[in-house]
Amino acid sequence: MNRGQSRAAAWLVGASALVMAVPALAQTSAPTGGNGGEDIVVTGSRVISNGNNSPTPLTVVSAQDVLATQPTTISDALNTLPVFSGPRTQVSNPNAGIGAGGGGNAVANQLNLRNLGAQRTLILLDGKRVAPTTSNGIVDVDTVPQFILKRVDVVTGGVSAVYGSDAVSGVVNFVTDKDFSGVRANVQAGISSRGDGRQVEAGLAWGGDLGDRAHLIASYEYRDDEGILYRSSRPKTWQTVLAGNGSAGAPFFVASNGVRADYTFGGVIRPFTGTANNSLVGKQFTAGGVLIPFVPGTTTSAPALQLGGDGAAYDGSLKAPLRSHQIFARLDYEVSDAVHFYVEGAANFKRNVYYSSWQQITNLTISKGNAFLSDAVKTAMGADTQFSMSKFIGQAPRLTSAIDERQIFVNAGLDGKLGQNWNWGLGFVYSNAKLSNTEGANLNTRRLLAALDAVKDGSGNTVCNVTLTNPGLYPGCVALNPFGQGSESAAAIAYILGDTHFTAWTDQTDVSGSVSGNLFETGAGPVKVALSGEWRRQAYKAVSDALPSDTGNCTGLRFNCNANTVQWFQTFANRSRVSQTVEEGAVEVEVPLLKDSPFADSLSLNGAARYTHYNTSGKYWTWKLGLDWHLTDALRFRATRSRDIRAPTLEDLFAPAVTTPAGGTTDLLVVPNITSTAATVSQGNPSLTAEVGETTTVGMVWKPVFAPGLSMSLDYFGIRVKNAILTINGTNQTFQQVCYQSQGASPYCALQDRPLGYVNNTAANAATLWRTQTVNVADIKTWGFDFETNYAARLGAMPISLRGLVTWQPHIRYVQPGLPTFEMGGVAYGQNGLQASPQWRVTGIVNFAPTEHLAVTVLERWRSGLGLTADPTQFAAGPNVPSYATTNLTVAWKVPSGGKEFEFYVNVQNLFDNLAPGANFGGTQGSPGLFGGFPIGDDPVGRYFSAGARLKF
Incomplete structure (x- = not known):
């Protein structure tokens, strides 16, 4: 343990028993504007008017406070809370495909409660469902306007009966500051201690009354984060791989300096499979096309992976750049004393860019007659007429995904009162999200094959053979010299690369109505009821100019082309417009049972039921029961039981077939194991049905009278997701082994195509195609405890507040x-992209004001150590991934300015520069330096400085 970790551990021992001044369950809402107001609304219920009476665990955080401790994106700030785990962020594992968890933006910032998947966390803005921003139905939280936010409510329990589908693990509700008046401004800049990752932010908000009945707020925020473009900038994690195959004889272990054994930057000769043309195997090209021996590294059980030696490694981006513009406005108008109108709109424009693989030549045939081959090489070939080679084209641009997201969100409605005890509301929400993915430097496969076939023309010029045999078929073809590092001309590189485009649109229309009020009075209080109905339609379509169906045109190409050869290295399929409609009706009741009795200051029962009809996936009932028992003013107990659903998304159901080229997968059937050259095809499954969640929470809240300002809560949660929707991939080593052990009888054998069945282990039976399929196949079970403690006091004459949040989640089981x-x-790491799930996650926050104008905030995060594999049949030699902690420090100075609030602040993230420990997962053995390298949730960037100024008047 280094000095930073020692300090962190010591700090946590004290901080985890202390608390911060913001009550964990307090929930308030101020008037929205004008002379009117609104009833307090608790996230997670339509009838409970005080968060202290909510039976469902509810954590409320001030948006500005949490951003002050982690002054980047709102998702980064919220992910400091231990209830979130395994998030996808700008430093997540990028994938150039449209699927694989990214939904078109593999570095979108997402929120993942309990590490059950972001698709099971419902995102709301002012209590209204936010439409998906990615094609897989997940919300990129960066699109939520954050400069005008008042608070964020996190409900850590299933509430589908209140909000509908997707609220399986909980709800995150972003609440705007509807009553804001005045002007607020912020300017901030940051840079890492290594001089990269520069970031600039600026925000402006205004709010004020328009006459006696109207109130308007508006905000604009700009963010420009240049990211970190090379993983090699952090050598500790860059080439870290998980070596071994998980067997008893070759257990998994974490290793550094992983390389692809079958690629170099100059080109390496590969075994030729067509004839006996193998005289040059074991040689590589160096500068000038000279052949030298290839020096291998330490072999591993994965054929494509070696440790050290002359092999090459990828170098994808570590942190994806982000640039965004966020615009928000809201108008509240009191039509009368009993009727209130509101309309709010948001427009978000965001760009992420991430860089993935080098351009590569993979096991392609080269003719002895190639015009760029030297006489020495031709002589060394002897009687051989061809050889195969692979290389990374290091001087060419990497494959680049530039993702532009545009979202428009409009929320309008009327609400009012009917008499003294009843409220009503009508709402309309429209969202439209456009995601445009430009694949920059996409390799045009056919142009590459044409350019590799270089010959001399009648004048002695080196040209593409196809220009002589089929003039006009490949206009502008420039012959490519692949022999040696840096051998390719700029003109040839420009010829074989191009930009392709994929654009997806998601729109959602939601109409809702509700009425709530007191049915009648009992001795313990009023019985409250809420009735609501909702109609929602969501539609999705996509177009692409690089189609996986564009295969087989081999006219004029002498080598390497066959019926399966696609036009582009990275392809996307078109998706004609598909839609689903949802009709829902719900009722919620709160029944007070006791008040001021010997057994309880108060005791109430809360229940909700919802009927949901999806035209695509069926009809469902969801429900929730909750109990809130105030034993005394100081001690209360709460419990819930719910049945929740997540319906399959349009992408789950109707995703078109997408073909991904071979990516270093190990074929475990062939002996000895080989690196597969087969592509992977994935597509939707229209037979999917909704998955069903069952959630139980039981907890207590204690505010001891002997310690004013102290509160503590402890909650148990247990979640089971039945009929869970999972994406299973035939390349997965576990699925492969189950298939082969069954000798072809397992349904997982359908995930791969082979010419000779599933017993023959010769090279002639190598896989010809891998499949990725989405199915209702699993049960997911998890349980654990959340502990939160808050304390507000004075240290001498100055205020101090402390907060500790702890989550213990010992199990997340996939059956x-x-x-x-x-x-x-x-x-x-787990199967199918499952991310780090520490059993213990702790966050501690200390706020202290040593003087009237100076404030100091310290945020500490710690997670427990991690194992290397989730599969109990696999073996790991260790060591496991060690525990990890980081410290953030914020110092703010308020300048007296005659009624105006003017503040300078400095923030240091990861104060002790504790870089994430190196680790990786088995699926990356064929791609060292491209994916992973550290557990998601840890910090690979290191110490980061930010400074800024805030103004409010």
Whole structure:
């Protein structure tokens, strides 16, 4: 443990028992504007008017306070809370495909409660559902306007009966500051201690009354984060791989300096599969096209992976650049004393860019007659007429995904009162999200094959052979010299690369109505009821100019082309417009049972039920029961039981077939194991049905009378997701082994195509195609405890507040037929992209004001150590991934300015520069330096400085 970790551990021992001044369950809402107001609304219920009476655990955080401790994006700030785990962020594992968890933007910032998947966390803005921003139905939280936010409510329990589908693990509700008056401004800049990752932010908000009945607020925010463009800028994690294959004889272990054994930057000769043309195998090209021996590194059980030696590694981006513009406005108008109108709109424009693989030549045939081959090489070939080679084209641009997101959100409605005890509301929400993915430097496969076939023309010039045999078929073809590092001309590189485009549109229309009020009075208080109805339609379509169906045109190409050869290295399929409609009706009741009795200051029962009809996936009932028991003013107990659903998304149901080229997958059937050259095809499954969640929470809140300002809460949660929707991939080593052990009888054998069945282990039976399929196949089970403690006091004459949040989640089990149970609790990586799930996650915050104008905030995060694999049949030699902690420090100075609030601040993230420990998962053995390298949730950037100024008047 280094000095930073020692300090962090010591700090946590004290801080985790202390608390911060913001009550964990307090929920308030100020008037929205004009002379009117609104009833307090608790996220997670339509009838409870005080968060202290909510049976569902509810954590409220001030948006500005949490951003002050982590002054980047709102998702980064919220992910400091331990209830979130395994998030996808700007430093997540990028994937150039449209799927694989990214939904078109693999570095979108997402929120993942309990590490059950962002798709099971419902995102709301002012209580209204936010439409998906990615094609897989997930919300990129960066699109939520954050400069005008008042607070964020996090409900850590299933509430589908209140809000509908997706609220399985909980709800995150972003609440705007509707009553804001005045002007607020912020300017901030930041840079890492290594001089990269520069970031600039600026925001402006205004609010004020328009006459006696109207109130208007508006905000604009700009963010420009240049990211970190090379993973090699952090050598500790860059080439970290998980070596071994998980067997008893070759257990997994974390290793550094991983490289692809079958690629170099100059080109390496590969075994030729067509004839005996193998005289040059074991040689590589160096500068000038000279052949020298290839020096291998330490071999591993994965054929494509070696440790050290002359092999090459990828170097993708570590942190994706982000640039965004956020605009928000809201108007509240009191039509009368009993009727209130509101309309709010948001427009968000965001760009992410991430860089993935080098341009590559993969096991392509080269003719002895190639015009760029030297006489020495031709002589060395002897009687051989061809050879195969692979290389990374290091001087060419990397494959680049530039993702532009544009979202428009309009929320309008009327609400009012009917008499003294009844409220009503009508709402209309429209969202439209456009995601445009430009694949920059996409490799045009056919142009590459044409350019590699270089010959001499009648004048002695080196040209593409196709220009002689089929003039006009490949206009502008420039012959490519692949022999040696830096051998390719700029003109040839420009010829074989091009930009392709994929654009997806998602729109959502939602109409809702509700009425709530007191049915009648009892001795313990009023019985409250809320009735609501909702109609929602969501539609999705996509177009692409690089189609996976564009295959097989081999006219004029002598080598390497066949019926399966696609036009572009990265392809996307078109998706004609598909839609689904949802009709819902719900009722919620709160029944007070006791008040001021010997057994309780108060006791109430809360219940809700919802009927949901999806035209695509069926009809469902969801429900929730909750109990809130105030034993005394100081001690209360709460409990809930709910049935929740997540319906399959349009992408789950109707995603078109997408073909991804071979990516270093190990074919475990062939002996000895080989690196597969087969592509992977994935597509939707229209037979999917909704998954069903069952959630139980039981907790207590204690505010001891002997310690004013102190509060503590402890909550148990247990969640089971039945019929869970999972994406299973035939390249997964566990699925492969189950298939082969069954000798072809397992349903997982359908995830791969082979010419000779699933027993023959010769090279002639190598896989010809891998499949990725989405199915209702699993049960997911998790349980644990959340602990929160808050304390506000004075240190001398000055205020101090402390807050500690702890989550213990020992198990996240995935149960699938025919497979061992995967245990993600306490594991760094799992199957199908599952991310780190520490059993213990702790956050501590201390606020102290040593003087009237100076404020100091310290935020500490710690997670427990992690194992290497979730599969109990696999072996790991260790060591496991160690525990990890970071410290953030913020110092703010308020300048007296005659009624105006003017503040300078400095923030240091990861104060002790504790870089994430190196780790990786088995699926990256064929791509060292491209994916992973550290557990998601840890910080690979290191110490980061930010400074800025805030103004409010």
